[in-house]
Amino acid sequence: MLGGDLDALAAAQRDLLAQWGVVPGSQDGSLAVDLGCGPGHTSLALAGLGYDSVLAVDLSGPLLSELAAHARDMPAVRPVRADVRTALPELVRPGSAGAVVCLGDTLTHLPTRGDVAALFADVTAALAPGGTAVFAYRDLTVPLTGTDRFLPVRATEDRIMTCFLEYPDDYDDYTVVVHDLIHSRDGAGAGADWRLNTHSYRKLRLSHAWVLAQLRTAGLRVRHEESGPGAMRTVVLERACEQPR
Missing domain, CATH: 2.20.25 (N-terminal domain of TfIIb)
Structure with missing residues (x-):
C-alpha cells in the first residue's frame, strides 16, 4: 500500500508534519506518540523532526519488526505492541506528550464510534498544554455506487x-x-x-462534522484541516489550555 521505500516515505511525511507545525517546542514536551504506526514512516519522521522519544504503537508484530529494523540508528523510536484504544492511558503520563498523531485511516478501523470519541479524550489528556494532535481518516458516509x-x-x-x-x-x-x-x-x-x-x-463511517464535534467536546481546537483524494480528511489540532467542564 505504501510502496515499500520507508526512507522516502519518512522524508515526505517529515515535510508534511513540519508544514502542519508538528515540531517539538519548549512548552509542549518532546514526547511524540504515533498511534497505528504500521511500518513506521511517520514515527521515523517524528524522530527526524527532533522529538526525543517517539512511541510507535501498533498491534501488528511484523510491522513493528519492520520499523525496528529501519530505526536501528534512531534510538528515539520505541516500537510498542499495544491497542491504540488503551495505549495512551497505559503508556503516557497525563499532560506529557508534545504531539499525538493517528494517521493512515486508523480511526475507521476502531470497532465503534464510542471508541473514537474515547480516543479523542485520551489524546487530550495525554497532550501537554499547547500540544499538537493530527488525525487523518476517510469520510465514507456518502455511499459510492x-x-x-x-x-x-x-x-x-x-x-x-x-x-x-x-x-x-x-x-x-x-x-x-x-x-x-x-x-x-x-x-x-x-x-x-x-x-x-x-x-x-x-x-x-465517520462524518467530518461528527468528528469535528467530538474533537471540540474532547477539548481540542482545530488549527488546520484539509481534504485529499479518496475522501481523506486531515485535521491538525492543539490542546486548549482550558479543558471543557
Whole structure:
C-alpha cells in the first residue's frame, strides 16, 4: 500500500508534519506518540523532526519488526505492541506528550464510534498544554455506487492492489465493508503467474462534522484541516489550555 521505500516515505511525511507545525517546542514536551504506526514512516519522521522519544504503537508484530529494523540508528523510536484504544492511558503520563498523531485511516478501523470519541479524550489528556494532535481518516458516509466503489490503491510491475466497498443493510449507515484484492506475481514476463489474495473487513463511517464535534467536546481546537483524494480528511489540532467542564 505504501510502496515499500520507508526512507522516502519518512522524508515526505517529515515535510508534511513540519508544514502542519508538528515540531517539538519548549512548552509542549518532546514526547511524540504515533498511534497505528504500521511500518513506521511517520514515527521515523517524528524522530527526524527532533522529538526525543517517539512511541510507535501498533498491534501488528511484523510491522513493528519492520520499523525496528529501519530505526536501528534512531534510538528515539520505541516500537510498542499495544491497542491504540488503551495505549495512551497505559503508556503516557497525563499532560506529557508534545504531539499525538493517528494517521493512515486508523480511526475507521476502531470497532465503534464510542471508541473514537474515547480516543479523542485520551489524546487530550495525554497532550501537554499547547500540544499538537493530527488525525487523518476517510469520510465514507456518502455511499459510492457502481464502478465508483472500486478504488485503485497502488500498482507496480508485480503487485496490484485494489479495494471495493459494500454498504450492507444490516449496519445501515454505521459501517462499510471493505474488500481488498491483491494481485501479485514472482518475476515478470509471460511465464509469471498472477496470484490473487483477498481480505474483507468492516470500517466505520465517520462524518467530518461528527468528528469535528467530538474533537471540540474532547477539548481540542482545530488549527488546520484539509481534504485529499479518496475522501481523506486531515485535521491538525492543539490542546486548549482550558479543558471543557
